[in-house]
Amino acid sequence: MTVQQTAPTTAPASPAHGPVRRVEDAFAALHGADAALLVPGAVAATTGTLLALTNPGGHLIASDQICDPLHGVLTRELTGLGRTVTFVDCTDADAVITAVRPETQVVYTPSLSDPLMRPAPLNEIAIHAQMNDLLLVVDNTALSPAELRPLETGAVVIIEDTAPWLDGWGEVGAALVTGLDRYLPRIAEQCARLGGEVHGWAAHLLERSLATLQLRLSAQRDGAERVAAALRAHPAVRAVHRPSFDEAPWALETHEGFGGLLSFEVVPEIRDLSGILAAGNGDGDGTPLAGSARLPAHTSHAHLSERIRREAGITRQLVRLEVGITGSEALATRLKRALDTALEQSNGADT
Structure with a gap:
């Protein structure tokens, strides 16, 4: 099941030379992408991404290692908006494949489960996702682009909380999203609807930390x-x-x-x-x-x-x-x- 295409929209862009834009560009470069989004919080970033990449009536496969508050968002808010979610062990590619339905649109998994620290076989999952016209979304928080660049494995969108690695000093509460260009405008639009923005000074602190990642x-x-x-x-x-x-x-x-x-x-x-x-x-x-x-x-x-x-x-x-x-x-x-x-x-x- 493919995501319904809507008329192209352009989210409000960050100032061309401002700290928000600079940190977005720096994060995108670390992942080998062209652009990124700085979002006020990992829950908002993930919710906006999954809403943008699915339609009402669509189905998501998500890792059973997700904890609250995100687990609650997936089971309540997304289902309340017409999506259905199946939780499986995404460190087992066969479990992911078995959970695929005709209406499945997205597979969402961390690259490393936390707290049991089991790596997800992203290459294998990505092959089956592509064969079934699915979008692989990876939360790479536990590893960061210093250890893994999931776009190179076949993922289409990457989400990372700034804690614990991107923000080396624990001064910023935010998240970054990057991926294939064609998905970012509608993700930006959904995240904007959820409200909030990251202050320029916080973006400056994060930019400083990324330089030493x-x-x-x-x-x-x-x-x-x-x-x-x-x-x-x-x-x-x-x-x-x-x-x-x-x-x-x-x-x-x-x-x-x-x-x-x-x-x-x-x-x-x-x-x-x-x-x-x-x-x-x-x-x-x-x-x-x-x-x-x-x-x-x-x-x-x-x-x-x-x-x-x-x-x-x-x-x-x-x-x-x-x-x-x-x-x-x-x-x-x-x-x-x-x-x-x-x-x-x-x-x-x-x-």
């Missing part, structure tokens, strides 16, 4: 690998969720690496994870030099029932970790000490 992500990628290796060797850790090229050899053709995110599951004997969280949150100064840890079961996925979380593999023992630009060795040391202490306390409580 490749350098920052290279350091964070290497740091995440070191931390993951340390965690895998610890007896208090049941599993570390961090993709590798050995696990996903097909990614050698498309990925530079897998970013600065990882997650790990602590053994069930440890019930108090407060010390582990404190160790993962670095010195707490809020800069990219510090690590950042959280419990998805209590934050991003707290809206789900215990049963659904467990079925998805998101237990109360799962810790999601962002690795900072520097200090990965110190972060690994803090985590090992916290895990040692937590394990000793749990063993003491059992005796």
